[in-house]
Amino acid sequence: MAEAGLTSKDLAQLSGTAELMERLWAPCRFGCPVHADVRSYLECIAQGRFVDAVDVIRRNLPFACVCGRVCHHPCEANCRRNDVDSAVAIRELKRFVAEQAGAKEPAVRKAAAQDRQTVAIIGAGPAGLSAALELAKAGYRPTVFEKFPRAGGVPATAIPVYRLPRDVLQMDVDWICAHGVKLATGVAVGKDKTLDQLLSEGFSAVLIAAGLSRSRPLPLPGDQGAGVHGALEFLTAAAMDRAPALGKDVLVIGGGNVATDAARTALRAGAGRVRMMCLEASEEMPAFPWEQAEAQEEGIEFIHRRGPTEVRRAGGRITGVATRRVTRVFDEQKRFDPRYDDGDVSIVECDTVILAIGQAAEYGFLAGSTVKLNARKQLEYNPATCQTNVPAVFAAGEIVTPPGSVVEACASGQRAARAMDLFLRGLPIVLDDVLPPHIDKIAPATADLVRKVRREPVAAQPPQVRRKNFAEVDHSYRASTALHESRRCMGCGSGAEVLTDKCAACLTCLRVCPFDIPVVTDVARIDPALCQACGICVAECPANAIVPRGHEPGWLGRLTAAALAEGSPKRIAYVCGHLASQDDWLARGEGAPGVREIYLPSMGAIATGDLLAAFEQGAEAVFLLTCQDAAERYPSATVRLRKRAAQARQMLKAAGIKSNCLAMFELTRFTRPAIRETLAEAVAKLAAAKTKAKAK
Amino acid sequence: MIVAKKKLIKEIAESLSGCKRVLVVACGSCVTVCLSGGAKQADELASQLRLAARAAGGKLTVDTDCMERQCDREFVSQLTHDPKNYDAVLSIACGVGVGFMSELFPAARVLPGLNTTFYGAATADGVWEEYCHGCGDCVLAMTGGVCPIARCSKSLVNGPCGGTTKTGKCEVSPDMDCGWHLIYERAKAAGRLEALRALPVQKPRNWAKDRSGGARRLIHKELTNPEDGR
Numbered sequence: 001m002a003e004a005g006l007t008s009k010d011l012a013q014l015s016g017t018a019e020l021m022e023r024l025w026a027p028c029r030f031g032c033p034v035h036a037d038v039r040s041y042l043e044c045i046a047q048g049r050f051v052d053a054v055d056v057i058r059r060n061l062p063f064a065c066v067c068g069r070v071c072h073h074p075c076e077a078n079c080r081r082n083d084v085d086s087a088v089a090i091r092e093l094k095r096f097v098a099e100q101a102g103a104k105e106p107a108v109r110k111a112a113a114q115d116r117q118t119v120a121i122i123g124a125g126p127a128g129l130s131a132a133l134e135l136a137k138a139g140y141r142p143t144v145f146e147k148f149p150r151a152g153g154v155p156a157t158a159i160p161v162y163r164l165p166r167d168v169l170q171m172d173v174d175w176i177c178a179h180g181v182k183l184a185t186g187v188a189v190g191k192d193k194t195l196d197q198l199l200s201e202g203f204s205a206v207l208i209a210a211g212l213s214r215s216r217p218l219p220l221p222g223d224q225g226a227g228v229h230g231a232l233e234f235l236t237a238a239a240m241d242r243a244p245a246l247g248k249d250v251l252v253i254g255g256g257n258v259a260t261d262a263a264r265t266a267l268r269a270g271a272g273r274v275r276m277m278c279l280e281a282s283e284e285m286p287a288f289p290w291e292q293a294e295a296q297e298e299g300i301e302f303i304h305r306r307g308p309t310e311v312r313r314a315g316g317r318i319t320g321v322a323t324r325r326v327t328r329v330f331d332e333q334k335r336f337d338p339r340y341d342d343g344d345v346s347i348v349e350c351d352t353v354i355l356a357i358g359q360a361a362e363y364g365f366l367a368g369s370t371v372k373l374n375a376r377k378q379l380e381y382n383p384a385t386c387q388t389n390v391p392a393v394f395a396a397g398e399i400v401t402p403p404g405s406v407v408e409a410c411a412s413g414q415r416a417a418r419a420m421d422l423f424l425r426g427l428p429i430v431l432d433d434v435l436p437p438h439i440d441k442i443a444p445a446t447a448d449l450v451r452k453v454r455r456e457p458v459a460a461q462p463p464q465v466r467r468k469n470f471a472e473v474d475h476s477y478r479a480s481t482a483l484h485e486s487r488r489c490m491g492c493g494s495g496a497e498v499l500t501d502k503c504a505a506c507l508t509c510l511r512v513c514p515f516d517i518p519v520v521t522d523v524a525r526i527d528p529a530l531c532q533a534c535g536i537c538v539a540e541c542p543a544n545a546i547v548p549r550g551h552e553p554g555w556l557g558r559l560t561a562a563a564l565a566e567g568s569p570k571r572i573a574y575v576c577g578h579l580a581s582q583d584d585w586l587a588r589g590e591g592a593p594g595v596r597e598i599y600l601p602s603m604g605a606i607a608t609g610d611l612l613a614a615f616e617q618g619a620e621a622v623f624l625l626t627c628q629d630a631a632e633r634y635p636s637a638t639v640r641l642r643k644r645a646a647q648a649r650q651m652l653k654a655a656g657i658k659s660n661c662l663a664m665f666e667l668t669r670f671t672r673p674a675i676r677e678t679l680a681e682a683v684a685k686l687a688a689a690k691t692k693a694k695a696k
Numbered sequence: 697m698i699v700a701k702k703k704l705i706k707e708i709a710e711s712l713s714g715c716k717r718v719l720v721v722a723c724g725s726c727v728t729v730c731l732s733g734g735a736k737q738a739d740e741l742a743s744q745l746r747l748a749a750r751a752a753g754g755k756l757t758v759d760t761d762c763m764e765r766q767c768d769r770e771f772v773s774q775l776t777h778d779p780k781n782y783d784a785v786l787s788i789a790c791g792v793g794v795g796f797m798s799e800l801f802p803a804a805r806v807l808p809g810l811n812t813t814f815y816g817a818a819t820a821d822g823v824w825e826e827y828c829h830g831c832g833d834c835v836l837a838m839t840g841g842v843c844p845i846a847r848c849s850k851s852l853v854n855g856p857c858g859g860t861t862k863t864g865k866c867e868v869s870p871d872m873d874c875g876w877h878l879i880y881e882r883a884k885a886a887g888r889l890e891a892l893r894a895l896p897v898q899k900p901r902n903w904a905k906d907r908s909g910g911a912r913r914l915i916h917k918e919l920t921n922p923e924d925g926r
Contacts, residue, residue, distance in 0.1 A: 502724070612744060654748070
């Protein structure tokens with residue numbers, strides 16, 4: 001990437017287009033199935049703009065609240081902070097803003113007119129509702145049919161409430177429906193009406209997003225009869241408050257996330273002992289490590305590397321499960337191909353068995369339809385167009401993709417919606433799945449220079465309490481911890497970019513960079529994978545040849561103009577908006593009277609010329625508020641700003657303007673009252689100087 | 697590299713007196729590198745001029761532009777503003793740029809925004825020092841690479857004047873190194889003190905090769921064109 005080079009002409013062409021900010025993605029965004037703009041929403045959170053953050057999240061992810069609770073967060077796995085200390089707690093931050101701010105003031109952007117074709121969607125899970133939302137935003141009229149009485153799909157029927165409270169899910173469903181998505185719950189397609197009826201009744205297209213709603217059976221001798229439950233059926237019954245009575249000694253067979261959910265739910269439903277038995281060793285288990293750990297903390301025991309052969313019964317009652325030793329689970333190609341040692345057998349005692357060895361589709365909705373299944377009893381489906389054998393019938397979600405998480409289903413639904421839009425407009429279905437480039441891992445030498453900041457932990461209920469009830473396990477962040485955690489984001493990929501045609505190879509960037517990133521060959525080269533986005537070189541480059549990748553050209557001037565346009569007196573403060581860590585930060589309204597505050601990700605980016613420009617734009621006074629933390633995060637930024645302020649004061653004085661109109665304050669206490677007091681004092685001082693001058 | 701320094705705003709404002717529209721033109725070469733005449737400095741100067749005009753109760757339109765080098769006519773095409781639309785063009789190139797621009801735009805009033813000071817090198821972050829005087833008769837082979845013409849206040853070629861302080865500074869200013877002290881230290885470090893001592897006394901220099909002989913010219917015959925009259 002570094003060698004490609006951007007010219008000022010390229011920049012002018014990109015200016016104002018969506019591509020401008022898509023030049024280089026951060027790995028968190030790249031790794032996210034719906035490509036949520038993580039960097040942007042973390043910056044919103046860092047500045048206390050929680051409502052804006054939710055808005056940014058929901059541009060890509062309709063299930064912001066659900067994913068805040070249960071997402072498998074590939075963003076965090078890809079976070080470059082992993083190589084510095086530990087990943088930013090992106091999911092927890094999402095949870096905090098989605099539930100705090102998203103519920104209060106959700107921004108709903110309906111289509112200007114919703115007058116295009118009607119479409120039917122089967123299944124109100126993440127895939128179906130995501131598709132419905134996209135179609136509604138594009139002006140279509142979607143109706144979502146759901147066989148269960150409640151919308152939400154797996155999050156509503158199979159994710160236990162201790163992980164995902166129902167009201168949290170409902171926030172997302174309500175927000176989606178507010179866009180003109182019609183819900184028809186309790187309607188089973190294939191039973192109440194056929195799929196072909198939908199098409200003949202006026203729906204121009206149908207999307208099948210029915211998911212996997214039943215447990216895959218495991219034919220074992222003795223599996224028929226009381227005491228054997230499918231995990232999904234068990235979880236759904238529990239979710240509908242109709243959990244079957246369990247025995248005292250439950251054995252869950254399976255090692256995935258559904259198995260863990262079933263085991264933890266069984267524990268809460270009153271089972272005395274719950275054990276999980278799986279073919280895999282601990283490190284081979286498909287369940288997420290944190291799920292395993294939480295289950296273990298709650299007292300669930302794991303039996304690894306045993307395969308069931310029979311459910312033993314005595315007088316109809318289950319007495320145990322006969323098992324044999326597993327010698328291997330996967331073959332050399334890592335394909336599932338278990339082998340057993342029949343000489344090593346044992347009985348695991350239990351009185352209840354829950355089978356959690358996988359999910360299967362339930363094809364009841366196909367009854368009386370011309371949509372076909374293939375030889376493997378799966379929907380006939382073209383992944384390139386998302387179509388089934390019937391051109392107007394599309395499919396998305398787990399019914400056609402490998403089992404995954406909520407966010408993956410959302411992505412699948414959104415992709416199908418794009419295909420349906422093309423189809424409904426009579427265009428060939430050609431989906432562009434190419435993504436922008438993303439930046440690489442951080443180099444060890446640079447990682448060493450990045451200030452280490454401990455990840456904010458999340459308080460959890462103690463295991464001995466939580467195993468007894470369905471109350472949520474984790475507590476959310478508080479505002480102060482959310483602010484602090486979000487400021488750990490390194491803004492990857494938003495750093496400096498050289499305009500190769502303007503660069504004079506003067507070496508200034510190389511000399512001022514606190515992280516030793518720029519190299520100058522023919523022109524300066526700033527590796528985006530290393531740049532920490534402090535903005536110092538942008539402010540110092542004499543050729544105006546360095547631009548911040550994360551901002552539109554002229555962004556600071558526009559922020560300033562907007563603040564000045566708010567009215568008189570025209571006093572502005574540029575405030576370090578990235579490293580404060582106080583609850584009272586939220587009280588944005590309680591600023592010093594008559595000073596408009598502008599929050600910046602790094603104060604190091606303010607150039608001497610920007611300060612002069614603010615006065616040109618009509619500012620009567622400009623205050624700069626920096627903080628101790630920022631000085632540590634971006635070494636030398638404060639010192640350089642101090643020098644630029646001195647230079648600007650000199651230039652103002654030479655131009656006949658009172659230089660006391662520009663003041664800088666280096667705060668050691670970065671709280672709202674401290675900011676307010678500092679600004680109030682600065683204003684008072686200015687007024688006193690004015691009075692004195694008049695008296696003279 | 698040619699090093700230049702910003703003129704005082706007061707002097708520039710006086711030179712622009714009576715102007716309503718001014719174009720500040722930056723130069724993307726030496727003066728960008730020494731942070732005096734780049735595109736950023738052009739923007740700053742433009743801001744400062746507008747603010748000064750406003751403070752004085754007037755109004756001044758100031759636009760900015762930039763050329764890769766103001767000393768080559770081909771780069772004129774990079775200008776996005778037409779000098780003829782302005783009452784004055786304020787060039788923040790070195791004097792070469794100012795002079796050449798006024799030749800290229802005879803109808804425009806081209807004024808200098810910088811004082812061109814010396815040929816120098818960056819000796820520390822934000823610091824440039826004079827290394828060469830452009831005398832036309834280089835003696836660096838004799839002095840171990842330290843120029844007595846540029847670095848001795850008196851441009852002496854036969855050793856120090858006797859005004860060197862104990863700390864090796866020039867009697868002209870305690871901030872200034874004595875050029876001959878530098879020459880001595882350089883030779884000592886290189887183990888060439890004997891060679892320095894053995895230098896024959898230099899005959900009076902031919903200063904005609906410097907400015908005294910009038911404006912100088914360089915001609916590469918292999919590249920000249922008959923239509924240019926060469």
